[in-house]
Amino acid sequence: MSAMVTRVVLEEEESARGVEGELLEISMGPHHPSTHGVFRMDVRLDGERVTRLKPVFGYLHRNHEKIAEKASYLAAIPYTDRLDYLCSMTNNWGYALAVEKLAGIPVPERAEYIRVITAELTRLQNHASLIGFLLQDMGASGTPLMYAFREREKILDLFESLTGARMMCNYMRFGGVRVDCSSEWLEAAQNIASSFPQFLDEYEQLLTGNEILMARTQGVGALSAELAVNAGITGPMLRASGVNYDLRKVDRYGIYDRFTFRVPLGDHGDVYDRYMIRLLEMRESVKILEQALAAIPEGPIIDPKTRLRGLRPKAGEAYGRIEGPKGELGFFLISDGSTNPYRYKVRPPSMINLTVLEDMCLGRNVADVVVILGSVDIVMGEVDR
Amino acid sequence: MLGEGIVKGLAETARNFLGSFVDEERLTTVEYPEERLPQAEAARNFPFLIYDGDDAEKGLRCVACQICEKECPPRCIHIEKSKDKKPDYVGKQQFYPAVFDIDVSVCMSCQICVEVCPFEAIRMDTQFELSTDDRFGGLLWTKAELAKTNEYYHSIHPTEAGETDARLDEEKAKVAAKAKPAEAEMQAKA
Amino acid sequence: MTQAPVQQLDQIFVMLKHWLVGYVPAAAQPVVSSLLSVVAILALFPALFAFTTVLERKGLGRMQNRYGPNRVGPFGLLQPLADGIKSLTKEDVVPRTADKAVHFMAPLLLVAASFLAYAVLPVGRNMAAVNLDAGVLYFFAVGAVAELAVFMAGWSSHNKYSLLGAMRAIAQMISYEVPLILSSLAVIMAAGSLSTVEIAGRQAGYSGIWPHWYVLTPWGLAGFLLFMIAATAETNRSPFDLPEGESEIIAGYYTEYSGFKFALFFLGEYLGMFAISGLGITLFLGGWSAPFSFLTWIPSWIWFFAKLLALIAVFIWMRGTLPRLRMDQLMNFAWKFMLPMALLVMVSAGVWRFLPHGVLRWIVCFVMIAVPYVLLGRGLLQGKKIGKRTYRFAE
Numbered sequence: 001m002s003a004m005v006t007r008v009v010l011e012e013e014e015s016a017r018g019v020e021g022e023l024l025e026i027s028m029g030p031h032h033p034s035t036h037g038v039f040r041m042d043v044r045l046d047g048e049r050v051t052r053l054k055p056v057f058g059y060l061h062r063n064h065e066k067i068a069e070k071a072s073y074l075a076a077i078p079y080t081d082r083l084d085y086l087c088s089m090t091n092n093w094g095y096a097l098a099v100e101k102l103a104g105i106p107v108p109e110r111a112e113y114i115r116v117i118t119a120e121l122t123r124l125q126n127h128a129s130l131i132g133f134l135l136q137d138m139g140a141s142g143t144p145l146m147y148a149f150r151e152r153e154k155i156l157d158l159f160e161s162l163t164g165a166r167m168m169c170n171y172m173r174f175g176g177v178r179v180d181c182s183s184e185w186l187e188a189a190q191n192i193a194s195s196f197p198q199f200l201d202e203y204e205q206l207l208t209g210n211e212i213l214m215a216r217t218q219g220v221g222a223l224s225a226e227l228a229v230n231a232g233i234t235g236p237m238l239r240a241s242g243v244n245y246d247l248r249k250v251d252r253y254g255i256y257d258r259f260t261f262r263v264p265l266g267d268h269g270d271v272y273d274r275y276m277i278r279l280l281e282m283r284e285s286v287k288i289l290e291q292a293l294a295a296i297p298e299g300p301i302i303d304p305k306t307r308l309r310g311l312r313p314k315a316g317e318a319y320g321r322i323e324g325p326k327g328e329l330g331f332f333l334i335s336d337g338s339t340n341p342y343r344y345k346v347r348p349p350s351m352i353n354l355t356v357l358e359d360m361c362l363g364r365n366v367a368d369v370v371v372i373l374g375s376v377d378i379v380m381g382e383v384d385r
Numbered sequence: 386m387l388g389e390g391i392v393k394g395l396a397e398t399a400r401n402f403l404g405s406f407v408d409e410e411r412l413t414t415v416e417y418p419e420e421r422l423p424q425a426e427a428a429r430n431f432p433f434l435i436y437d438g439d440d441a442e443k444g445l446r447c448v449a450c451q452i453c454e455k456e457c458p459p460r461c462i463h464i465e466k467s468k469d470k471k472p473d474y475v476g477k478q479q480f481y482p483a484v485f486d487i488d489v490s491v492c493m494s495c496q497i498c499v500e501v502c503p504f505e506a507i508r509m510d511t512q513f514e515l516s517t518d519d520r521f522g523g524l525l526w527t528k529a530e531l532a533k534t535n536e537y538y539h540s541i542h543p544t545e546a547g548e549t550d551a552r553l554d555e556e557k558a559k560v561a562a563k564a565k566p567a568e569a570e571m572q573a574k575a
Numbered sequence: 576m577t578q579a580p581v582q583q584l585d586q587i588f589v590m591l592k593h594w595l596v597g598y599v600p601a602a603a604q605p606v607v608s609s610l611l612s613v614v615a616i617l618a619l620f621p622a623l624f625a626f627t628t629v630l631e632r633k634g635l636g637r638m639q640n641r642y643g644p645n646r647v648g649p650f651g652l653l654q655p656l657a658d659g660i661k662s663l664t665k666e667d668v669v670p671r672t673a674d675k676a677v678h679f680m681a682p683l684l685l686v687a688a689s690f691l692a693y694a695v696l697p698v699g700r701n702m703a704a705v706n707l708d709a710g711v712l713y714f715f716a717v718g719a720v721a722e723l724a725v726f727m728a729g730w731s732s733h734n735k736y737s738l739l740g741a742m743r744a745i746a747q748m749i750s751y752e753v754p755l756i757l758s759s760l761a762v763i764m765a766a767g768s769l770s771t772v773e774i775a776g777r778q779a780g781y782s783g784i785w786p787h788w789y790v791l792t793p794w795g796l797a798g799f800l801l802f803m804i805a806a807t808a809e810t811n812r813s814p815f816d817l818p819e820g821e822s823e824i825i826a827g828y829y830t831e832y833s834g835f836k837f838a839l840f841f842l843g844e845y846l847g848m849f850a851i852s853g854l855g856i857t858l859f860l861g862g863w864s865a866p867f868s869f870l871t872w873i874p875s876w877i878w879f880f881a882k883l884l885a886l887i888a889v890f891i892w893m894r895g896t897l898p899r900l901r902m903d904q905l906m907n908f909a910w911k912f913m914l915p916m917a918l919l920v921m922v923s924a925g926v927w928r929f930l931p932h933g934v935l936r937w938i939v940c941f942v943m944i945a946v947p948y949v950l951l952g953r954g955l956l957q958g959k960k961i962g963k964r965t966y967r968f969a970e
Contacts, residue, residue, distance in 0.1 A: 024735075048902075075458035078495035139899030141813065143398060146639035150413055157425070164429035164509065170495045178500070179427075206397040209390030212814055212897055214961045215904050244969040262968035272964070280966060309456060309501055367817075367901045387912075387952025391897065398638045398896040405637040414641045 023051060028369070030059050036133070036373065037380025041357075048365050053358040057351070060384040068344040073099055073174070073311045076344065080331075081168040083346065084382040087126050089118040089159070090324040092172035097253060098320025098331035099174045103313035105306055110299040111176035112255045116292045117189060118159070118171065119322075120285045124196060125152040126325035127236075127278040127285075128203075134275060134374040135207065138216055144207060151199050154192055161185060174311060176302030186293060193289040200282055208276070217271035221360040221372035224269060231356045235327025235349050237376060240277045241269035247323035259291045271375040312339055326350050326377050346385055350378040426542060429496050429509035431489050434531045437474060441532040446506035448479040453498035453507055461491035462498065473504075474553060475560040487531060489515070490524040505549050511541050585874040588615070589701050612704035616693045623883075624845045625655035631891050638895040658838075665834035670733055673831065677731035682836045685724035685843035691717045692850040697775045699863045699876030710771035711763060714854055715756060718809070721847055722748045725818075728840070729828035741828035743902055744818035748809055750909040755805035757917035758798040761924035762789055762858040771854070775862025784868045788861035793940040794923035797948075799859040801917055803889070806851040808905070810844060813894040817902055852886040853879075912955055919947055 029040035038059035044052040064083065068076035080095045081088035093115055100107065107115075129152055132145030156166040162181055163169040171178050207213055223233070228241040238245055246263045248256040264280035266273030315337040321330035327349025334343040353376050361369050404411035415422050436444035449466040465484035473479045496509050510533070517523030539546040583590070592611050599607045629652055633643030644651035669678055695710035697703040707713050722745055729741020766774045766789075780787045789795035808815040819827040829840045856862060860882050863875035900908070923940045930936035956962055 071458055072456070074497065075456060078458050078493055078497065081495075135898055139813065139816070140897060141635065141894055143635075143639050143895050146641065147401070150640055153413065160428055161425035162427065164425075164427045164496065165494060168494070170497075202397055202400075206394045206896070209963065210394050210897070211387060211390050211956065211961070212900055214390070214956075215959065216898065216901060218961050219959065249969075262970055264966050264968050266966060267964075273966075276964070276966060280968075309452070365901060365903070386949055387955065394896045395892060398892060401640060402634070402638045402892075405640060411640050412637070412642070416642070 030056075036378050037383075039373075039378070039380055039383070041369070041373075043361075043366065043369065045366060049363055050361050050366065050369060053361050053369065055354055055357050057354070057380065057383050060380040062385065064385040065344050065346060069341055072309070072339045073313075073341065074308060076341075077172070078168065078170045081170055082381055083348070083385060084324065084326060084329070084350070084379045085167060086129060086379055087122045087325050088167055088169045089122045089171060090322060090329065092169065093119055093254075094320055094322045094324065094329045095331050096172040096174055096320075097322060098318050098333050099311070099313065101320050102316060102318035102333050102335055103174065103311065105175040106303055107176055108300045108303060109255075109297050110180075111301045113292050113296040114177050114181055114301065115172065116254055116256065116259075117289060117296070118162075118169075120289045120292070121155050121158065121189065121192070123285045123325045124282055124289075125155045127282045128152060130374075130377050131203070131207070131275060131278060134271075134371070135213070137370050137374040138213070144203065147199070147203060147206070151196065158185065158188055158192065161188075173302055173306070173308070175306035176300070178302075180301045186296065189289070190293050193286055193293060196286050197283065200279065200286075204279065208279070214272060216368075216371060217275060217375075219268070220271045220364065220368050221375060222268060222270045223356060223360055227356060227359060228269070232352050233327070233356060235324070235353065235377075236274055236277045236281060237327065237353050239263060240266035240273040242267055247321060247328055251321065253322060256288075258295070259288045261285075261288050271371055274375045274377075310339055312337060321347070324349060326379070326382070327353055329382075346382075348382040348385060350376070350380075351383040354378055354383060424511055426544060428511050429494055430513050431492055431494060431510055431515070431526075432487060432496070432498055432507050432531070433510040433533045434485065434507055434528065435505070435535055435538055436532050437535050439534075441529070442481075443471065445481060445528075445532060446474065446504050447482050447485065448473060448504055448506070449482040449485075450503065452501050452503065456497050456501045458495060458497060459491050459493055461488045462486070463488075475557055477560075482528060485528040485531060487526050488524065489526055505553060508538055508542070508545070508549075581872045581874075585700055585876075587874075588699070588876065609704070612694075616690065616704060620690075620693060620846055620849060621842065623849060624842055625659075626652075627845060627849075627887055628658065628841075629654045630887070631894070634888065634891045635895045638892075662835055662838035665837075667834045667836065668831075670831050672733045674731040674733065677727050678831070679836075681724050681727035681731060682832065682839035682843065684727065685721055686839050686846065688717055688720040688724060689843045689846035689850060691720075692847075693853070695771045696850070696853040697772050697857060697862050698853075698879050699874065700779075702863070702876060703772045706772045707770060709769045711759060711769045711774075711854070711858075714771070714850075715752070715759075718847070718851070719752070721843065724843070725828055728832070732828070732831035734831055737828050737830050740818050740830075744811065744828055747811070747815065747818060747902075747905055747909075750906055751805045751808035751815075751913070754801050754909065754913035754917040755809060757914070758801045758805070758920055759854070759858050761794060761798050761917075761921045764921070765789060765795075765924050765928060771857050771862075775857050775864070778861035779864040781868040786861055786864055786866055786868070788859065788864070788866075790859040790861075792927060793937065793944055794920050794927055795859055797916065797944045798920045798924070799855065801913055801920060802855050802859065803886070805909075805913065806848075806855060807890065807893065808909070809851060810848040812848065812890055814897040814900050815905060817899055817905065848887070848890065849883065852883055852890075855886065856882045907955070912951055915951060916944075916948065919944055 024045040025042065026045065027040060027042050030038040038057075040056040040059070042052075042054040042056060043050055062082075064079055067079055071079075077092060077095060080091040083091045099105070128148035129145075132148035135144040136142055159169055160166045162179065162185055163171045223237065223241050225241045225243050228238050229243055233241075234245065234247075242265055244263060244265055247253070248261075249263060261284045264277050264284070266277050313335045315335055317332070317334040319330055319332045321328050323329075328347065329349055330347035332343070332345040332347070333341045336342040357373065357376065360372050364372070401411055406412075435446050436442075437446065438444035449464055451464050451466070454460075454462045454464045463484065463486040464482050467481050467483040470478040471481050494509070498507050499509055515524075535546070535550075538549075592608065595611060596604050596608050629644065632654070633645075633651065636643030642651075644654045647653045647657045669675060692714050694704045695707055695714055703710075725744050725748070726741050729737045729739075729744070732738070762774060763769055766777050768774060768777075778786065778788050785791065790799045807813075811818055819829075829837060832840060856879065863879045865871045865873060865875075865878050923943045926943065927936055927940050930939060
C-alpha cells in the first residue's frame with residue numbers, strides 16, 4: 001500500500017515537471033554480471049532514482065509442476081532437487097513431508113535426525129554463499145565469496161560421500177531417507193560443526209564492522225513488517241523486518257521441537273539486517289547441528305512398509321511446508337488415488353519474496369537495486385520452476 | 386572510530402594471503418588434471434550394466450524386466466526384450482535385453498534405476514570425463530558400451546559390491562538348498 | 576675518478592648515460608641525454624605494468640585461497656605476454672556514430688599524459704629525468720590532462736551510458752584532486768620548494784638511525800594516508816572503482832573500446848597508479864633514501880622501486896578486501912571528510928615547523944589531527960545513521 005502511494009507520488013512529480021526530461025528506461029538483464037540467474041528488471045529511472053521497477057522472470061521455466069504431475073511420486077524427487085539447486089536436501093524434505101502427510105507414512109527416529117542434520121548443513125552453505133554473492137555484487141572482487149565457497153566445499157563433500165552427488169542429492173524418500181550414514185560421516189559432520197563458528201568469526205571480522213559495507217547496506221531497501229506480512233514474505237527477509245515467524249518453531253515439523261535454538265530478529269528490515277540475520281542464523285544452525293549429532297539414535301532409516309514404486313496415496317490433498325533457507329517452501333498435492341498426483345504445486349519462497357522488490361527499490365539509486373536484489377536471496381530455478 | 390572495520394578486514398585478508406603460503410587449508414586449489422581429488426566411494430555419475438564372468442552376453446544380469454525403464458524420471462532408458470531366453474546366475478531361464486540404450490545426455494544421474502532394479506543388474510559408474518564431439522550418437526550408449534564386469538564394480542564401489550555379492554550368494558544358496566532335496570527325490574523315484 | 580663501489584653502483588645508470596652521451600657531438604648532447612632518459616622511462620614502466628598485472632592477479636588469488644594464473648610460463652609470469660597478444664589480435668570495433676578522431680585520440684592522450692608525469696620523479700639519487708623548479712605543479716597539471724582523456728573517451732563513444740560513466744569518473748577525479756593537492760601542499764610548505772628532486776633531497780638525512788622522512792611526523796602520516804586515499808580515487812582503483820565497476824547499466828567510459836585501445840586504457844590507468852605512488856613516495860616516504868642509516872649501501876634506485884612495489888601491494892590488498900563505495904558516498908567522503916582533514920594537515924604542518932623541537936610539538940600536532948578525525952568520523956557515520964547494531968532473539 002505504501003509502495004503504491006510512493007509510486008503515485010513519484011509519477012505526479014514526473015508529470016508536474018512537464019513533458020521535458022524524459023525518464024530513462026533500462027532493462028537490467030537477463031544476462032547481467034550481478035546475476036543470480038536469468039532475471040530481468042525493467043527499471044525506469046529519473047536521473048539516479050528508480051521510479052518504477054518491473055521484474056520479469058520465466059527465463060528458466062522448465063515445466064517442473066507439469067512433469068511432476070505426469071511422472072510418479074518417486075520420479076518427482078530428483079526434479080525437486082533442481083528447484084532451488086543450492087539447497088536440494090531441503091527441497092527433497094519439503095516434498096517428502098507433503099507426500100507423507102498425504103499418504104500417512106510415519107518416519108523413524110534416526111531418519112528424522114538425519115533429515116535435520118542435512119537440512120541444517122544445507123542452511124549453512126546456503127547462507128554463507130548468499131553473503132558471498134551479496135558482497136560480490138557490491139564489488140568486493142570475490143574475496144568473501146571464495147571464503148564461503150571454501151567452507152561450502154566441505155559440506156558438499158559430505159553430501160557426496162553420503163548420497164553420491166554434491167548438489168542434486170535425491171536423498172529423502174517417503175518414510176525416511178535413502179541410505180544410512182556411517183559413524184565416520186557423523187564424525188566428519190561434527191568436525192564441520194565445530195570449525196564453522198571459527199569461520200564465522202573470521203567472516204565477521206572481514207565484513208561486519210566494515211564501514212563501506214555498512215554505508216552501502218544500512219538504510220537501503222527497508223521493508224516494513226506490515227508490508228512483509230501482507231505480501232507473504234517468509235524466511236530471513238521476514239525475520240529481518242522484525243516478525244517472529246520461523247516454521248521450525250511454528251509448525252515444529254520433524255523433530256525440531258527437541259532442539260533449543262533462538263530466532264534472530266531485525267529491527268530495520270534493510271539489507272544490513274538481512275545480512276546479519278543470516279549470519280546469526282548460521283550460528284543457530286550450528287547449535288542445532290551439534291545437538292542433533294549428539295543425540296542421533298540407531299535404528300532404521302526408512303519405514304519398512306513403504307513402497308518405493310507404485311505409491312498410490314488415497315485421494316485427498318495435503319500441503320507440506322518447511323523452513324527452507326530462503327523461506328517457506330511448500331508443496332501442495334492433490335491425489336486422485338493413482339500413481340501420479342492430480343495437482344502438484346510448489347510455493348517457491350524466492351518468487352514470493354521477489355514480489356516486493358519494487359517496493360523496496362523505489363526512490364533509491366540504481367546501485368542499490370543490485371544490492372537489494374542480492375539480499376532477497378533468489379535462485380531462478382525456484383522462481384521459475 | 387572510522388576506519389576500524391576496514392583495518393580489521395585488511396588484517397583478515399592479509400591472514401589469508403600469508404596463510405596461503407603455509408597452510409593447506411588456505412590454498413584449497415587442486416590443479417586438475419595434474420592433481421585429482423579422490424572421489425567419494427558413493428559418488429555416482431551414469432549407469433552401467435553388470436555382467437558376471439568374462440562373457441558380456443552370457444553373464445549379463447539384466448533380465449529386461451523394464452522396471453528401470455518405467456521408473457526413470459526423464460525416460461532415458463530404452464529396452465527391447467529378446468525373443469529367446471538364457472540362464473541367469475541361479476540357472477533359471479530368463480529373458481535378456483536385445484537392446485538396452487541409455488541416452489546419457491538426458492540421464493540426470495538420479496540413480497532411481499539402481500534403486501528399483503530387483504536383479505542387481507544396473508549400477509552407477511563414477512567416470513565423468515566423458516565428453517565427445519559426436520553430437521548425436523556419442524552420448525547414446527548401447528548395451529555393449531554399458532556392460533562392465535563385476536570386478537570393475539568391485540574396484541569402484543567396494544562396499545556396495547561386497548553387499549551385492551553377499552545377497553546374490555545367499556540367493557544362490559537358497560536355490561541350491563531347494564534343489565538338493567528335489568534331486569534326492571528324483572533319484573529316489575528313478 | 577675512483578669512487579667507493581657502493582656509490583658506483585648507486586650511480587651506475589647516471590654513469591652509463593654520461594658514457595653514451597660522450598659519443599655524441601657537444602651540440603646534440605642535451606637532446607640525446609633527454610632522449611636516453613625518455614627511452615629508459617618508456618622501457619621500464621610498461622615492463623613494470625606487465626609485471627604488476629600478474630602480481631595483482633596472483634595476489635588477489637592468494638588472498639582468495641587460490642593460485643593466480645600459473646599456467647603461462649613459470650609461475651604464470653608470461654601471462655602479460657598472452658594478454659598482450661590477445662588484445663592485439665582482437666577486432667577494433669568503433670561505433671558508426673562515434674566521433675572518430677576523438678575516439679582514436681582518447682587512449683593515446685591518456686597514455687601520453689601518464690608518461691609525461693614520470694619526467695619529474697626522482698627515481699634515484701641524481702636520477703630525475705628533468706629537474707624542474709616547479710616539479711610538483713607540473714605533475715598535477717599533467718595529471719589533469721588524464722582526466723580530459725577520460726571525458727574524451729566517454730563523449731566520443733556517442734553512448735548515453737558511457738557519457739554518464741565518464742561524467743561520474745570526472746566528478747570523482749576532480750573531487751579527489753583537492754585533498755590530494757592540499758596534502759602535498761603541506762609537504763611543499765615544509766620543504767620550501769616545489770621541486771621533486773629538492774623535496775627528496777631534504778628527506779635524505781638521518782638523526783641517529785631514523786630518516787628525516789615526512790611520513791614520520793604526525794602531520795606527515797596523516798597527509799600520507801590522505802594522499803594515498805585520494806590517489807586510489809584518482810586512479811579509479813577499488814574501493815573507488817565505480818566508474819569502471821558499475822558496469823551493470825551505466826557502463827564505464829571505455830565500453831566502446833576493444834582490442835588494443837582497451838589495453839591502452841589499462842596501461843594508462845596503471846601508469847597513472849605508478850606515477851601517483853611515485854609522487855607519494857617522493858613527497859612523504861623520502862624518495863630514494865634508505866629507511867635506516869645503516870642501509871644506505873643499498874643503491875637508491877632499488878629503494879625507490881622497493882617502496883613503489885610496497886605501495887602497489889597495498890593497492891592490491893585494498894582491492895581484494897573492500898567493496899565499492901556508491902557515487903554519492905564517494906563524493907560525501909571527499910568533500911565532508913577528506914577536505915577538512917587535509918586543511919588540518921596543512922595547519923598542523925605549519926605548527927610543526929614553528930614549534931621548537933621536542934615532545935610538545937609531537938603532542939600538539941598529533942592532537943590537532945586525531946581529535947577532529949575522531950569527531951569527523953563519528954559525524955560522518957552518525958549523520959547517515961550508520962553504526963553497529965545489536966539484534967534481539969526470540970526463543
